[in-house]
Amino acid sequence: MAEQCTPTDAERVAAETVFGDRLELAERYVEHLATSGIERGLLGPREVPRLWGRHVLNCAVVTELIPQDATVADVGSGAGLPGLTFALARPDLDITLIEPLERRCIWLNEIIEDLGLTRVRVLRGRSEQFFDDVDVDVVTARAVSALSKLAGITMPLLGGRGQLLALKGRSAAEEIEKATKVLRKLGGRNAEVLTAGSTILEEPTTVVRVPVGAA
Template identity: 65%
Template sequence: MVELTAQEAEAAQRIFGDQLDLAKRYVEHLATSGIERGLIGPREVPRLWSRHVLNCAVVAELIDEGAKVADVGSGAGLPGLCLAIARPDLYLTLIEPLERRVTWLEEVVMDLGLSNVEIIRSRAEAAIGKVECSVVTARAVSALKTLAPLTIPLLGGQGELLAIKGRSAEEEIATAGKTLRNLGGYETSVVIAGQDVLEEPTTVVRVKVKRR
């Protein structure tokens, strides 16, 4: 059992509410089979809640009710499964190219009984036109300039990209400016999620997209 600190427990309760038991079961999967199959490094276990699960789940506050969300490069379900657990009203499509990761995701989704999750084994660019979504999420996939052409086309011309980033967010936006505009990005900003919940809130690059 991965123990939560008092601060993590309070944050988890606020974020997950009556879904908290599901979130705990997900973390147990990360700490056991997730490590055994190489999806998470063993050194991450003490930080699973603070650095990974809570850090991802707070992004849910930026997403409209009932939205269809595509999570690119889901890996261990970060942020896709965190969002699906925290927000049962959302519909998540997890896009992941590696078979062993897809197999693990399928097992976890089945165990948790998440009816609002679909998993597609595919590269992001191959999923364009096959996924219906108004929001695309990504975490630790690549720099924004490279990430944008892989993610924004999934929106079909309208919606928004939410990319979880770190301190380099502003610099990445500056570098990717022309690429974002060419893809229909008309407003790009850095937003902070979880400010009133987490000791270290989450930095997100939000790119709003519309057809020209």
């Protein structure tokens, strides 16, 4: 099955750009996704041929929006998308993966150990359980929930300053409009829709960015 996840030529060029000298580690991560990740139900088997384009690169390019040496929390990390891709692309980041399901946490810890990612930790539980213990510069999430709900389970992890980077689809602008009151209540300001990876991906990643705290 791992043979099916070979990147296209364009995806390989993009991967070389994003991961640089850590490309081999990224390839190992994709192999894990295509084998044990499928076997343990973290991803569906139909996703294997598009692991690079739709998943790994789609997530990893978001690191262009993250400041140097930032602390990051990935809520609902699942198979490490986007959190582990951030760790692979940006070894300067300190990353916390928050995931409620035990079997996913076990898998994440196995992958972290195998890839030697020393600046990544896994917390098992719902993000609300860690509001008093986790204080990061950036909080991110992918395919967790609509922004109006997502804001309440992510933004408190910022401790009143930083930014939420939510990976979204075509409904991003509509989600911002529906979540305006919630975002404002949580200290968010000037939410905007950005794209990441526009120079290297055929389909750039849509990101909702919500700054929190003073301008």
